[in-house]
Amino acid sequence: MTVWAPSGLGEVRPGDDLAALVGDLLAGGAPGDALAEGDVVVVTSKVVSKAEGRVVAAADREQAITDETVRVVATRERPGQPPLRIVENRLGLVMAAAGVDASNTPDGTVLLLPLDPDVSARALRATLRARFGLTRLGVVVTDTAGRAWRDGLVDVAIGAAGIVVVEDLRGGVDAHGRPLTVTVTAVADEVASASELVRGKSAGRPVAVVRGLARYVGDDDGPGARSLVRASADDLFREGSAEAYQGGYRDGFGEGFREGSGNEPVPVD
Amino acid sequence: MTVWAPSGLGEVRPGDDLAALVGDLLAGGAPGDALAEGDVVVVTSKVVSKAEGRVVAAADREQAITDETVRVVATRERPGQPPLRIVENRLGLVMAAAGVDASNTPDGTVLLLPLDPDVSARALRATLRARFGLTRLGVVVTDTAGRAWRDGLVDVAIGAAGIVVVEDLRGGVDAHGRPLTVTVTAVADEVASASELVRGKSAGRPVAVVRGLARYVGDDDGPGARSLVRASADDLFREGSAEAYQGGYRDGFGEGFREGSGNEPVPVD
Numbered sequence: 339m340t341v342w343a344p345s346g347l348g349e350v351r352p353g354d355d356l357a358a359l360v361g362d363l364l365a366g367g368a369p370g371d372a373l374a375e376g377d378v379v380v381v382t383s384k385v386v387s388k389a390e391g392r393v394v395a396a397a398d399r400e401q402a403i404t405d406e407t408v409r410v411v412a413t414r415e416r417p418g419q420p421p422l423r424i425v426e427n428r429l430g431l432v433m434a435a436a437g438v439d440a441s442n443t444p445d446g447t448v449l450l451l452p453l454d455p456d457v458s459a460r461a462l463r464a465t466l467r468a469r470f471g472l473t474r475l476g477v478v479v480t481d482t483a484g485r486a487w488r489d490g491l492v493d494v495a496i497g498a499a500g501i502v503v504v505e506d507l508r509g510g511v512d513a514h515g516r517p518l519t520v521t522v523t524a525v526a527d528e529v530a531s532a533s534e535l536v537r538g539k540s541a542g543r544p545v546a547v548v549r550g551l552a553r554y555v556g557d558d559d560g561p562g563a564r565s566l567v568r569a570s571a572d573d574l575f576r577e578g579s580a581e582a583y584q585g586g587y588r589d590g591f592g593e594g595f596r597e598g599s600g601n602e603p604v605p606v607d
Numbered sequence: 608m609t610v611w612a613p614s615g616l617g618e619v620r621p622g623d624d625l626a627a628l629v630g631d632l633l634a635g636g637a638p639g640d641a642l643a644e645g646d647v648v649v650v651t652s653k654v655v656s657k658a659e660g661r662v663v664a665a666a667d668r669e670q671a672i673t674d675e676t677v678r679v680v681a682t683r684e685r686p687g688q689p690p691l692r693i694v695e696n697r698l699g700l701v702m703a704a705a706g707v708d709a710s711n712t713p714d715g716t717v718l719l720l721p722l723d724p725d726v727s728a729r730a731l732r733a734t735l736r737a738r739f740g741l742t743r744l745g746v747v748v749t750d751t752a753g754r755a756w757r758d759g760l761v762d763v764a765i766g767a768a769g770i771v772v773v774e775d776l777r778g779g780v781d782a783h784g785r786p787l788t789v790t791v792t793a794v795a796d797e798v799a800s801a802s803e804l805v806r807g808k809s810a811g812r813p814v815a816v817v818r819g820l821a822r823y824v825g826d827d828d829g830p831g832a833r834s835l836v837r838a839s840a841d842d843l844f845r846e847g848s849a850e851a852y853q854g855g856y857r858d859g860f861g862e863g864f865r866e867g868s869g870n871e872p873v874p875v876d
Contacts (some may be wrong), residue, residue, distance in 0.1 A: 339610045339805045341819075358642035412843040424843065427666040432756040443791070482790075486844035487701040489837050490773045490793025492800070494757070503760045521751075522711070524759030531761070532793065532801035535820060536608045549806060568654075568758050573679040574693065574847040576753035582848040586855025593856075594726065598867025 342371065342534040343543040347385070350544075356381075357465035360545055361599035364466075376552025378476035378501055379466060380533035382544040384442060386452045386479055386497070388464075396448040399440050399520035406450060408434035409570070412578025424484075424578065428452065429495060430567035455479040455497025456562030463499040463559065475549075476501030476555040479563070480530040486575055493534035495526035496561040502526075502554040506528055525554055526563055608819035612805040612812040613641065616654070616711025620814075625658035626734035629814055631793070633735075640772050643820025647737060647745035647770055647831065649802035651813040653711060655721045655731075655748055668709050675705035675719060678839070684729075693753075696720065697780030699836035700765060702762040724748040724766025732768040732828065745770030745817075745824040748832070749799040755844055764795035766834040771795075771823040794823055795832055850865035 347363050350356060364373050373379070380440065387393070390606045400420050407428040416422055429435040431453060438451040452458045465476040479497030495503065507521040534547035570576045577585070596602070616632050617695035619625060623752030629650065633642050642648070656662070667672045669689050678695040685691055696705040698720060707716040721727045731747040753759075764772065776790040839845045846854070865871070 339801075341608045341610070341801070347612065414843060459792060482792075485793075487837055487842060488763070488793065488796065488835050490796065491797050492793050492836060518660065522759050524754075524757065524761050525749075525804070527757065527761050528800040528804050531797035532608075532610070532804060533755050535794070535797050535801060565761060566757050568756055575844045577848040577851070578843040579846040579848075579851040580843065582846070582851035583855035583858075586852035586857075587862075588860030589856075589861035590856035590861075591861075591866075594860035594863025594865075595867035596863075597860075598864035600869075601700060601867075 339548065341532050341536050341546055341548050343533070343538075343546040344371070345543050347543070347545055349599060350385045350388040351387060352390045352391035352393055356385060357462050357469075359405055360462065361466055363470045363545055364470075364547065371547070373466065373470045373472060373475065373547065375472055375474050376549070376555045377472075378478060378529060378547040378548040378555060379462070380414060380478045380480060380537075380548060381462065382531060382537070383437075383451055383455060383479050383481040383496055384439065386455065386458045387449045387545045388440075390452055390458065392450040392452060393443060393447050394450060397446065399435075399438065399448050400448065402448050403436045403438045406438055407485075410443055410560055410581075411576065424582075428461070428572070429455070429496065430564065431481075431483070433481075437481060441521065451481065451496065452479065456499065456564055457497075459497035459499035460559045460561070473557055474500070474552065474554075474555045476529075476551070478526055478529050478533070480533060486603075492527075493530040495524075495530045495566060497562040498526045499559040500557075501529070501551075501560060503561055503563055503565055507556070523549075524566055526566060608801075608817065609786075610709045610801055610805050610815055611640060611801070612807075612815040613640070616811070616814055619654045621657060621659040621660035621662055623658045625654060626738075627729050628658075629731065630735055630738045632814055633739075633816065640816070642735065642741060642744065643746050643818065644741055644850055645818070645824045646741075646825060647747060647798060647817040647820055648731070649806075649815040649817060650731065650746045650747060651752040651806070652706075652720055652724060652765055653666050653708065653811055654813045655724065655727045656708075656718045659721055659727065660721040661708050661721060662712060662716050663711075663719060664715060666715065668704075668717050670847040671707045672705045672721065676708055677764075679850075680845065697840070698724070698765060699833065700750075700752070704752075706750060706762065714761060720750065720752050720765065721748065721797050725768065725833055726766075728766035728768035728831070729828050740784075742826055743821065743824045744864050745798075745820070747795055747802070749802060751803070762799040764799045764835060767795045768823055768828040769826075770798070770829060772830055772832055774823070775788065793835055795822075795835065810834070818837070
């Protein structure tokens with residue numbers, strides 16, 4: 339597998355034709371770098387958002403976060419700063435600050451995530467396939483996300499087209515003939531992480547190409563990265579521990595008070 | 608960045624000299640594949656555990672999980688199967704089944720994680736450096752882990768030596784001169800994920816080489832992957848939502864009952 343990030347994209351502005359810019363960038367490299375069948379083009383959500391005009395004036399970044407929030411997952415006070423808010427955003431993604439980004443944008447503005455990064459990935463894929471005459475091409479749109487339990491951030495896939503997003507090996511067997519029961523690999527997230535290693539954060543190289551994963555690249559757009567989002571109902575960590583404790587305490591207090599006062603316990607709404 | 612996974616390691620058995628086996632594997636490839644300054648060698652914890660004799664007889668896998676558990680984080684009943692247990696294990700890692708692995712091991716046995724994967728990485732690094740006459744060489748030991756909020760598994764670093772584990776860009780500035788405040792990249796985890804893409808799960812290729820990340824590779828062993836583990840006290844998701852809710856309910860009920868019965872509220876122990 340080879341992963342590289344060409345430099346020279348330049349600043350992306352609202353209304354820019356990102357597919358044309360990325361195509362120019364990828365057409366301008368060394369001959370061996372020309373896009374080939376089975377390649378995956380990885381693009382940060384930041385440039386997708388910029389091209390799509392998701393830069394909004396925001397004197398108040400906190401309001402922008404509130405506007406993008408569907409559900410608060412956890413909050414934590416921070417001395418001298420607004421509280422840290424980990425929330426589920428419109429895309430189903432659980433992220434600090436709802437994925438609202440205030441770095442690498444002009445002062446007084448913040449960057450919202452693309453409206454639908456899977457749609458953005460499909461559009462980018464369609465244009466690049468046509469331009470380079472390719473059938474099998476993958477596109478991944480990335481963003482940077484924190485994790486429960488581990489320090490540091492990694493890039494994950496928030497949009498995808500033409501690439502296997504999750505490889506499900508259940509039903510297969512291991513070298514001892516035993517069933518592989520728990521092996522469902524988040525391929526698109528691993529691709530996003532691999533691309534981050536060559537892009538870097540401040541180097542102005544928001545596009546990467548991954549070559550050597552043709553077995554994951556198909557003819558059709560596929561399910562998209564939205565399919566990587568775990569449904570809240572299936573999520574054992576849908577609320578922060580403190581928030582869940584507080585909810586339990588409130589409900590328990592109400593029920594205990596009724597019982598202590600000799601009243602029949604009644605359902606708590 | 609180039610990532611490849613040579614085949615031909617063969618089955619690793621307790622007592623095998625893993626560093627010799629990996630060295631033989633890496634010495635036997637094409638001339639261009641010989642290890643070079645700045646390379647990172649990535650090895651799955653599975654083969655490290657096997658070489659270190661962490662294969663234990665286990666008629667009862669559930670007991671092995673219990674033995675490896677330091678703290679239960681979340682559990683969920685599963686019809687027809689033992690409950691899913693997400694726990695913190697001896698290494699501080701929050702993982703399903705404590706990282707105890709029953710695939711790719713002989714029947715009647717399970718595989719425990721290495722006792723100290725950072726120590727394993729340092730030992731492997733020392734031997735490979737000496738054998739190949741290299742100064743700057745990184746070693747990462749990987750395992751596969753689930754995530755809160757996202758489906759599918761990715762490989763993460765549970766051991767590391769000679770490589771920057773976390774790149775802290777705080778203090779730097781973006782292209783607009785604004786401070787990069789939240790950019791702490793879990794480099795070692797991204798390396799682990801990248802390597803998984805070329806290793807595959809059932810292909811018998813537990814070793815990968817990553818070339819092109821020399822800027823992350825240093826002369827000394829460095830802090831190790833243990834430094835990626837978030838301390839429980841700093842973790843907003845130290846308990847599953849249901850477990851935290853139940854704890855809150857129990858405490859709240861006790862307090863509410865006392866107040867309802869006209870007793871002074873007393874601290875709940």
